[in-house]
Amino acid sequence: MPAKSHVDFCLFVQILEVEEDRIPPELVAAIQSRNPAEIARTLDSLPTLRNIVDDQTNLHESIHIVQGVIYRFLRWYSLAAFQYVSDTFKQMDELTAAAQSVNATSLHSPIFSLLDMEWHIYDMSKRFLFWKYKPALGISITDQVPKGVKAKPLITLNTIDLIENAASLLQYKISTGNDFPTWIEFSRWAKRNPAYTRILEFVRDYLGDGNVAVRIFLDLVQVAFDTNRPVQAFAILLAAFKYNYDKGYLDPILAQRGHCRWIEIFDHYAGKMPLEKPEYGNLLSKRFFRIESDLGLRLGGKMTHPILGHFVTKWEKLEANDIAYRYAFGAPNGYSKHISEISELFHAPITLLKLTNEEQNFVSVIGNLRNTGVADADIDGTEITDIHLKGVLVGFMMMFGVVRRLVGALMDPDFRFCHHIDCPFYAQNYCNMWLFIPKKYDDCGFPRRFTELRGEWFGRPGTSSEFVLVVGNGPNATADFQERMGWAKLSN
Amino acid sequence: MGKTEQLTLSAGPETEALVNFIFKELSDQLVDQIDLKRVTPATGGVAREFITTGALLTLAPALALPVFRLIERWMETNRQREAVNVIYQASKQDKELMKTLAELEKRHSDLMIKYAGRVGSFQQRNKA
DSSP states (O other): OOOOSEEESSSOOEEEEEOGGGSOHHHHHHHHHTOHHHHHHHHHHSSOGGGTSOHHHHHHHHHHHHHHHHOHHHHHHHHHHHHHHHHHHHTHHHHHHHHHHTTOSOEEOTTTTGGGOOEEEEEOOEEETTEEEEOEEEEESSSOOOTTOOOEEEEEEOHHHHHHHHHHHHHHHHHHOOSSOOHHHHHHHHHHSOOOOHHHHHHHHHHTOHHHHHHHHHHHHHHHTTBSOHHHHHHHHHHHHHHHHHHTTTHHHHTSOSOOOHHHHHHHHHTTSOOOOOOTTOTTOSSOOBOOSOOOOOBTTTBSOTTTHHHHHHHHHHHHHOTHHHHHTTSTTTTHHHHHHTGGGGSOSOEEEEEEETTEEEEEEESOGGGSHHHHOOSTTOOOOHHHHHHHHHHHHHHHHHHHHHHTOSSOTTOOSOOOTTSTTTTTOTTTTOOOOOSSGGGOSHHHHHHHHHHHOOOSSSOOTTOOOEESOHHHHHHHHHHHHOOEEEEO | OOOOEEEEEEBTBTHHHHHHHHHHHSOHHHHHTOEEEEEOOOOTTEEEOOOOSEEEEEEOHHHHHHHHHHHHHHHHHOOOSSOEEEEEEESSOOHHHHHHHHHHHHHOTTEEEEEEEOTTSHHHHHHO
16 A cells, blocks of 8 residues: 655654646646756646645645644654654664664664554443442553453554544534534544544544534543643543533533533643643653643754744744634634634645656655744854755755654655665665655765765764663563553543 | 444545445435444554545445445446455345345456355354
């Protein structure tokens, strides 16, 4: 199955794959010329990307950029994960030597696998005869329930499942103009359009009401992503909601039509979670904590997230000055005024178009590079020129591509830009984010630039004490992570 | 009538197009009567465009034939590159439907239908 359009959660570069039969003749001619300026001119002359990229695909992938900005966990994760990418790039020689010394076939990092780590949610409600007198959920990253614990498995999910289901519901609301669908309305749309619904269906079944599930889901997920463990927070908040819903305490709110600011309800529940002091420097922290809106974290003390940073800074100011922005994406049509003011969020600062013609690929960069964190970086008051900006971003993308291939995470293993199958570097695919595909692979600039960047890259001084890379196979990585996270019993 | 039948579809990279066609052609009322689960490959830690490699439809026996008719219509109007595979797990044997499906298969060489009973239903009873 070929890789398709996607967004990664570390660098947040949007990659759109254009199907060959959707490329208009004028663009085909430009691609065949392999002249970047000519291709860029032709792309600019197209009335809209709609002609070449499916509308719904474009909208869905754009929503992930929005999520990267409005979900605090993703803001924190993407910045910290990029720091780890930088550390790994710096320590590549040591890591590969360590792997070779124990004949490891691959390297795994729990940090880079954090988003697709599976969590198991259990029903641990206490019952007496048929009477459920203490509703409770349990969560674990193992499917083995501890001895002596009675728990019924409910669902297995990961952080990306939450992101995708929320993106599909938001996509529905934006594309249909309906902020308050019934379950039936959403379900019909989801059957007629590719959509992620598994977690929504779980919430429907758990609450016993699909209409309530679609009303609360986006706000529930948004508040869960205010913590360093979104899946755990999701389970706690859902259990708290269920308790109050079953007791009828929420009936007056549910009776209201329109937007009910469920975020305030979930914020209230979140305030009662067993939260600890934040440990922002450690993505694998054993603590469970809430992430502040404005973290003020900077890479090297000078730069926000290299791609999303510009939008994040803007968003944090808007959210701090007008709380309505916090509610806006739960009902995007009702808050259309707010959304229109930040519509640029839907346009990724960097989108890479992979264009294929007659089995030859070409990568074109679209977007506004001035809307990136790199452009806003404070380099001792020195203005960053366009050429410098492009050079830094190309270097970051290359570094990210090399590291994600090295640790086998944050990428679809089938993904690559290049078509030169005879190239000696093709199979290794470390060049998966190298944008300049030459006519002949002998002319490729990747090996030279890689060597240069390895020589130039200093990263953080010393070795990061927080950096953990497990050498071995998958189960070892899971065991390490399991030891860190442990088993958590949640009750409300 | 309960949703007792299961229909598993796959048409290679065109599976989503087939699923889309079926559900867009059906009336709202019929869409509501069919449960749909899409099969998607692992994402590799990225948010990827939806890829459908298979679909599981759970429906009432009376809806099976209309869905097969739509599959046939889709095949007639689309020059799909890959064969369409359908596994139909019926709750009870319907000789009339089996005959219709056999005719359907005869008309379309790139359509493969496996008509099977659920474990414990007619196949086992037939053996007995």
